[in-house]
Structures are given as structure tokens and as C-alpha cells.
Amino acid sequence: MKKKAKFIGGSMVALLLSAGLFSCSSESKDTKQILSDNVISGEMIAELTAPPFVPKPVGSRKAKKLIVHMEITEEEGTMVDGTTYMYWTFGGSVPGSFIRTRVGDEVEFHIKNHPDSKLPHNIDLHAVTGPGGGAESSLVAPGQEKVFNFKTLNPGLYVYHCATAPVGMHIANGMYGLILVEPEGGLPKVDREYYVMQGDFYTKGAYGEAGLQPFDQDKAVKEQPDYVVFNGSVGALNGDKALTAKVGETVRLFVGNGGPNLVSSFHVIGEIFDKVHIEGGSMVNENVQTTMIPAGGAAMVDFKVDVPGTFILVDHSIFRAFHKGALGMLKVTGEENLQIYSHTTKEGVYTPEGGSKKKAEAPKVALTGQAKIDAGKRIYDATCFACHQANGEGIPNAFPPLAKSDWLNSDVNRALKAVIHGLSGEITVNGKKYVNVMPAQNLTDDEVANVMTFIYNSWGNKKQDVTPDMVRKVR
Ligand SMILES: [Cu+2]
Numbered sequence: 181m182k183k184k185a186k187f188i189g190g191s192m193v194a195l196l197l198s199a200g201l202f203s204c205s206s207e208s209k210d211t212k213q214i215l216s217d218n219v220i221s222g223e224m225i226a227e228l229t230a231p232p233f234v235p236k237p238v239g240s241r242k243a244k245k246l247i248v249h250m251e252i253t254e255e256e257g258t259m260v261d262g263t264t265y266m267y268w269t270f271g272g273s274v275p276g277s278f279i280r281t282r283v284g285d286e287v288e289f290h291i292k293n294h295p296d297s298k299l300p301h302n303i304d305l306h307a308v309t310g311p312g313g314g315a316e317s318s319l320v321a322p323g324q325e326k327v328f329n330f331k332t333l334n335p336g337l338y339v340y341h342c343a344t345a346p347v348g349m350h351i352a353n354g355m356y357g358l359i360l361v362e363p364e365g366g367l368p369k370v371d372r373e374y375y376v377m378q379g380d381f382y383t384k385g386a387y388g389e390a391g392l393q394p395f396d397q398d399k400a401v402k403e404q405p406d407y408v409v410f411n412g413s414v415g416a417l418n419g420d421k422a423l424t425a426k427v428g429e430t431v432r433l434f435v436g437n438g439g440p441n442l443v444s445s446f447h448v449i450g451e452i453f454d455k456v457h458i459e460g461g462s463m464v465n466e467n468v469q470t471t472m473i474p475a476g477g478a479a480m481v482d483f484k485v486d487v488p489g490t491f492i493l494v495d496h497s498i499f500r501a502f503h504k505g506a507l508g509m510l511k512v513t514g515e516e517n518l519q520i521y522s523h524t525t526k527e528g529v530y531t532p533e534g535g536s537k538k539k540a541e542a543p544k545v546a547l548t549g550q551a552k553i554d555a556g557k558r559i560y561d562a563t564c565f566a567c568h569q570a571n572g573e574g575i576p577n578a579f580p581p582l583a584k585s586d587w588l589n590s591d592v593n594r595a596l597k598a599v600i601h602g603l604s605g606e607i608t609v610n611g612k613k614y615v616n617v618m619p620a621q622n623l624t625d626d627e628v629a630n631v632m633t634f635i636y637n638s639w640g641n642k643k644q645d646v647t648p649d650m651v652r653k654v655r
Contacts, residue, residue, distance in 0.1 A: 220244060220245050220284075220286050221243070222242075222244050222245070223244055223245035223246070223288075224245075224246060225246075225247045226246050226279060226280070227280065228250070228279060229375070230271065230272065230273035230277060230278075231273055231274075231275055231278065231375045231376070231411045231412075231416075232374045232375050232376060232416075232417060232423060233278070233374070233375060234278045234280060234360075234373045234374065234375045234434060235278060235280040236280075237280075237366050237373075238280065238281070238282040239365075239366050240366065241282065243283070243284030243285050243286070244285055244286070245285070245286045245287075246281055246285045246287050247287075247288045247290070248289045248290060249290045249292070250270055250271055250276070250277065250289070250290065250291050250292070250303070251271060251292045251294060252268070252269065252291070252293045252294060252297060252320070252342075252355075253268075253269050253272050253294045253297065254266060254268045254269070254294070254297045254298060255267060255269065255272070256392065257274070257412070257413065258413055259381065259383070259393065259407060259414060260407070260414035260505065260576075261576075261577055261613065262390040262391075262576070262577075263383075263385075263391065263393055264391070264392045264393070265353075265381065265383065265392070265393055266353065266394075267354040267412065268297075268342070268353040268354055268355045269354055269355070270303070270340070270342075270355060270357050271357070274354035274356075274379065275354070275356055275357040275358065275375070275377035275379070275411065275438060276340070276355070277357060278357065278358055278360070278375045279340075279358070279359040279360070280360045281307075281332050281359065282332070282335075282362045282363070282366070283332050283333070283361055283362065284331070285331070285332045285361075286329060286331050287329065287330050287331070287332065288329050289303075289314065289318070289327065289329065289330065290325060290326075291303055291318045291325065291327075291328075292320065292324070292325040293320040293321060293322050293324055293325075295322055295323035296322070297322040297323075298322065299322070299344070300321045300322070300324075301319075301320060301342045301344050301350065302314075302315045302318040302319040302320065302342060302343055302344050303315065303318045303342060303343070304340065304343035305330075305338060305340040306338035306359075307330075307336070307338035307340070308330045309330070309331075309333050309334075310330060312343060313343070314330060319344065332361045334361065335361045335362060335462065336360075336361055336457075336460045336461050336462065337360050337436070337460035337478040337480050338360070338361065338460060338478065339356060339357070339358060339437075339438065339476050339477060340356065340357050340358070341355055341357075341438060342355035348400060348440050349395060349400070351438060351440040352380075352395060352400055352440045354379065354412055354438075355438075356379065356436070356438030356439075357436070357438075358375065358434055358436045358478060363462075367432075367480075370430040370432040371429035371430050372425050372429055372430070373433075374432070374433050374434070375433075375434050375436075376410050376417065376435050376493065377410065377412075377435070377437065378408065378409070378410055378435075378438065378442075378495060379408075379409060379412065379438040380407065380439060380440065380441055380442045381405055381407040381408075381409065382396045382397075382399040382400040382404070382405050382406060383399075383407070385406070387406045387407060387503070387504060387576070388575065388576030388577050388578070389576075400440065400441070403441040403442070405441070405442065405504065407505050408442060408495060408504040408505060408506040409504070409506060410493060410505075410506060410507075410508045411508075413505075414505035414577055415505070415577075415615055416508070417493065417508030417509055418508065418509050419509075419605075419606045419615040422508070422510060422511045423509065423510040424510070424511050424512075424513070425510060425512050426485075426512065426514045427486065427487060427488055427512060428484070428485070428514065430483070430485075431485060432481065433480070433481045434478065434480055435473055435478060435479050435480070435481055436473070436478040437473040437474060438475070438476075439475025439476055440475060442475060442495075442500075443472060443473065443474050443475060444472070444497075444506075445470050445471075445472060445495055445496040446470065446471050446472075446481070446493075446494075446496070447469065447470040447471075447493075447494050448491050448492070448493050448494075448510065449492040449493075449494060450489065450492070451483050451485070451510075452467060452468070452469060452483065453467070453468040453469070453471065453481045453482065453483050454466060454467065454484060455481075455482040455483075456468045456471050456479055456481050456482075457479060457480035457481075458471065458479060459474070459477055459478070460478035460479055470496050485510075486520050486521075487516060487520050488512050488513055488514050488516060489512055490509050490510070490511050490605075491510040491512060492507060492508070492510075493509065493510060494506060494507055502616075503575065503578060505577075505578075509615075546626060546648055552629075552630050552633050552634075553630075553633060553634045553637055553638075554634075555630040556631040556632070556634025557634045557638075559627050559630060559631040560635065563621060563623075564582070564621075564635075567579040567618070568582050571583060572585075572635065572638065572639045574609075577612075577614070578614075579614070580610075580612070580614045581610065582635050582641075583638070583639030583640060583641070584610070584640040584641065585609050585610060586609065586610055588635070588636075589636075589644075592632075592646065592650070593650075593653075593654050595632065596628065596632065596646070596651055596654045598618065599620075599623070599631075599632065600623075600628060600651070600654065601620050602617070602618055602619050602620035602621075603617075603618040604618070625648040625651040625652050625655065626648050628646070629647055629648045632644075632646040632651075633645055
């Protein structure tokens with residue numbers, strides 16, 4: 181679920197920023213020492229941001245009384261094109277507003293429930309030391325405000341969530357977010373910081389079913405989500421909403437997992453995490469491919485981007501990425517570095533010793549007519565159908581249809597190119613937008629000709645014949 185970034189008290193925070201030279205104090209201190217080291221000096225209103233943005237770093241500022249104003253709302257938002265959901269939010273976004281503090285801050289937390297809400301809510305912040313993480317002091321009915329205070333004793337990245345019964349349902353409706361407690365002196369400086377949080381959603385209708393979809397308790401109990409997404413909706417980090425960076429920059433992702441049920445295997449395709457604060461704590465692991473983020477947990481992930489391209493954020497429980505929405509994008513622009521990544525430098529025929537059985541059976545003469553269409557159907561059923569489905573109907577918002585596809589029928593060469601070289605970025609098929617990735621299909625010219633002839637002669641398409649020669653020309 182998306183919403184414009186909201187900045188509260190940002191200028192006050194900016195005044196307190198000093199440039200660079202942040203060091204990460206890793207030695208652990210006992211609680212007493214933290215309390216005495218961090219005598220409160222003054223107060224300020226916390227800057228809160230909607231995802232994927234985060235407030236400015238704390239830098240070298242002293243511990244303060246930090247006033248947080250958090251408003252709870254219940255509002256209909258878009259889950260995926262054509263499908264809406266009644267989200268319950270902290271601050272009007274899913275995940276909720278990002279809160280940035282430093283160790284030793286005394287947080288004065290104002291929790292307000294919008295008068296238009298239907299239900300009471302509260303907040304349990306995992307950064308709080310105290311009963312319920314604040315939940316017992318923060319239950320607010322619609323149109324009510326409550327205030328409680330807590331001291332941030334432990335640096336780290338923490339989840340907060342609603343803990344009002346039925347807890348599972350409140351979390352499943354989007355009531356979670358992240359609160360960062362920076363160590364003294366702040367986290368090491370990076371060029372870009374972003375806020376990404378995974379969540380699983382359970383709806384009466386299946387993935388992509390149109391209209392306002394109510395919460396499905398039965399699916400939630402069975403842990404069978406229809407949607408697994410980053411930042412509250414399918415495509416929240418895709419296309420023109422992708423995260424961005426320039427070659428040579430360092431990127432930090434504050435990654436949370438609201439659950440309510442699933443554990444995330446967080447991975448960025450084509451990147452290696454230089455540093456991961458595992459579970460959001462002080463232990464730093466290096467050179468990590470995939471990091472586990474438990475439900476109700478978080479991780480800080482740092483990496484430098486060395487080459488340009490679109491890097492795909494996924495939950496590597498991979499059906500969630502390609503069928504349930506757990507897919508985001510980081511677009512990196514800048515100079516190629518062919519030493520780090522060369523792209524394809526050579527392409528040719530490979531003939532293993534002893535030849536290939538498949539080759540031996542391949543027709544010497546290009547097929548025609550029904551035989552060609554039958555051969556094409558066999559290829560379709562072995563490769564394409566997994567994404568485009570048995571009758572070319574596709575999957576709404578994930579895989580475009582090949583049946584009666586205007587994109588397919590209006591330009592044969594463009595379609596051949598997509599099959600041979602793959603396709604990514606935004607395309608519009610029959611008036612619906614798709615932002616996804618189709619890998620290049622590893623097929624011979626004959627095979628492409630056969631499968632495309634089959635597709636063009638099925639499901640109401642334009643009955644085009646595709647020859648191996650046509651394929652060769654676009655290859
Ligand atoms: Cu709630």
C-alpha cells in the first residue's frame with residue numbers, strides 16, 4: 181500500500197546532523213552505563229517517513245527526549261491493479277512510518293486512533309523494555325490518544341506491531357513497521373538508505389481476484405497467503421517506484437518482516453550483501469547471499485553497487501516472488517564495469533562428444549501445418565505454460581496472457597525477440613500493465629518457430645505462421 185512520504189519535524193533533525201565520520205561503537209555497555217552516559221539533552225519531534233524512505237541518520241547527536249506522533253488509520257488501498265484491501269495502518273502506510281532513534285533517547289510516544297476507525301488498536305514496539313512492549317499502555321479507541329514513555333536501551337532494528345486481539349488479524353491487515361535504535365555516533369555512513377518490509381496477506385478471493393477483498397481467517401490460520409509482498413502491495417517497488425542507486429554507491433536496506441506467518445529468505449538477485457546485521461542486532465555477518473528474516477524480525481543489509489542494471493529483490497522462497505508478489509526492484513545506473521561483469525561475450529553452437537540424442541531426433545526438414553502446431557504445443561506445455569498457463573490465459577498482474585494478446589499479435593518480430601532474449605520492465609498487454617521478468621528461452625530456431633506458430637494459431641490469435649528463418653533474423 182502506497183502513500184506519499186510524510187515528513188514531520190525533518191528540519192529539526194537536519195539541524196542536528198553533522199557530516200560524515202560516524203563510527204559504529206560495537207563494545208557492549210551495561211544498562212546503567214547507557215543510562216548515565218546518555219543524559220537527555222533537550223527534546224525534538226521525531227521525523228517519521230513512509231516506506232521506502234527513512235528519516236535522516238542520527239549522526240553524532242546526543243540522546244534526547246524524542247517525541248513521536250503516530251496516527252492509526254483504517255483505509256482502503258490497492259493490493260494489486262483492480263484489487264483493493266482494507267488496510268489498518270500506523271501513519272497511513274504499510275508498513276507503518278519508520279521511526280529513527282538513538283540509544284539512550286527517551287521516547288515520548290503519542291498514539292492516536294483516527295475517529296473514523298472502527299476498532300481499538302495499540303502498539304507493541306520490540307525496542308521497548310517493558311510489559312507488552314508498550315501494548316498495555318497504548319490501547320486507543322477510535323478518536324482517542326494515549327501517551328507513554330520509554331528509554332531505548334539496546335541499539336538495533338526492531339519491528340513494531342499492533343497487539344490488539346485478535347493479534348493475528350491486526351498484523352495481517354498491515355499493522356507493523358520498523359523502529360531503528362542507532363548506536364552512539366550512529367551507524368556507518370552510506371550513500372542511500374531504504375525501508376523495505378515483507379508481509380503476507382490472506383484474502384477471500386484468490387490472487388488478483390478483482391474488487392475489495394476481505395480478510396480470510398481460514399487461510400491465515402492455515403498459513404496459505406494469497407499475497408506475499410514488499411511494502412504492502414504487489415509492485416510497490418517496481419517500475420517507476422523501484423529503488424534507485426548509482427554505480428559506486430553504498431546502499432543500506434532496513435528490511436523487516438511483519439509476517440504474520442511467513443519467514444522471509446531475503447535475497448537481491450545479482451548482488452552480494454557486504455554486511456548484514458543479522459536479525460537486526462549487533463552481530464555483523466559479511467558476504468551473505470540470502471538472509472533469513474523471521475516474522476516479527478528485521479535485518480540491516482549493506483552493499484556497494486558495482487555495475488548498472490535492475491537488481492531484483494525477492495523472497496527466495498521463490499514461488500512467493502513470481503506468483504504472490506514478493507518481488508521488488510533496485511535500478512542501478514552508471515558506467516558498465518566489464519571486468520566485474522562482462523555480459524555475453526561469445527555465443528555459438530555446442531556439440532558435446534557423442535552428440536545429443538535430442539538433436540538426433542530433431543527434424544532435418546522444418547515442420548509444417550498441423551505437425552508443426554503439435555510440436556509447438558509440446559514445447560509450450562513443457563516450458564511456457566508454467567507462467568502463461570495452460571490456455572495462454574496468464575495470471576493477473578504477474579504473467580501476461582498470450583491468448584488474444586494485442587502485444588503478441590501486433591508485432592511478430594518484437595514477440596520473437598522477447599522469447600529469444602527475454603523481456604523485462606513494464607509492458608502493457610490488453611490494457612493491463614505488467615512489470616515482471618521473463619527469462620530468455622533456451623530454444624533452437626526450429627523450436628521457437630514451432631511454439632510461436634502454435635501460439636499464433638491458438639486461443640483467438642491471428643494465425644501467423646512463424647518460420648525458422650524469421651527467428652534467425654531476429655536472433
Ligand atoms: Cu490494531
